[in-house]
Amino acid sequence: MARWYALRHEQPQERRHPERGVTIDRVDYYGQAEVERFWAAHQEAVGTALLGVSGRKSGVEYGEPRGGRPVSAERAQAVQVALAELRRAGEHQRGLAGRLARTHGGNERTWARAVTDARAIHASELGADDQAQRPAPQPE
Secondary structure (H helix, E strand, C coil): CHHHHHCHHHCCHHHCCCCCCEEECCEEECCHHHHHHHHHHHHHHHCCCCECCCCCECCHHHCCCCCCCCCCHHHHHHHHHHHHHHHHHCCCCCCHHHHHHHHHCCCHHHHHHHHHHHHHHHHHHHHHHHHHHCCCCCCC
16 A cells, blocks of 8 residues: 555556545555545556566566566566577676676666576576487486
8 A cells, every 4th residue: 555655646547546534653544435446446457366465467477587576677678688698698707787787777786686587597598408409318
C-alpha cells in the first residue's frame, strides 16, 4: 500500500491510489469505497494472477534469470547488453562492468550484478553447446 501511495501520481487518474483519510499513531487509513475502487481498477488493468509476492510480474520472460526475485526491465536490458558483450568476446574479461558503466551510463555496481547474471546465462549456453557436441556414452 505504501508503494502504491508513494507512486500514485505516476498512474492515470482512474488507477491512482486514493489519498489518506487519516493517520493515527503513524498508521495510514483510507476510505473503504476509494480503496475498493482503486483495487478493482488495478485488477482490471494489471491483473492479479500474474503478480508475484512483491506485486510485480515475475518469471524468466520478465528478466528473472535464476528464478529468484523479479528484476526491473532496466536490469533485464542491462543483462542482455552484458550477455551480448560476453558472446562477442567469447569469455568474461576483467573490467567489463566498469566499461559498460562508462559506455552506457549507470554505476559500476549495477553493471557488475548484470554481468554476474549474464555470465550465468552464458555459462549455461556454453554448457548446453558442450553437451550437444559430446558423443553419447556407449554401453559397455
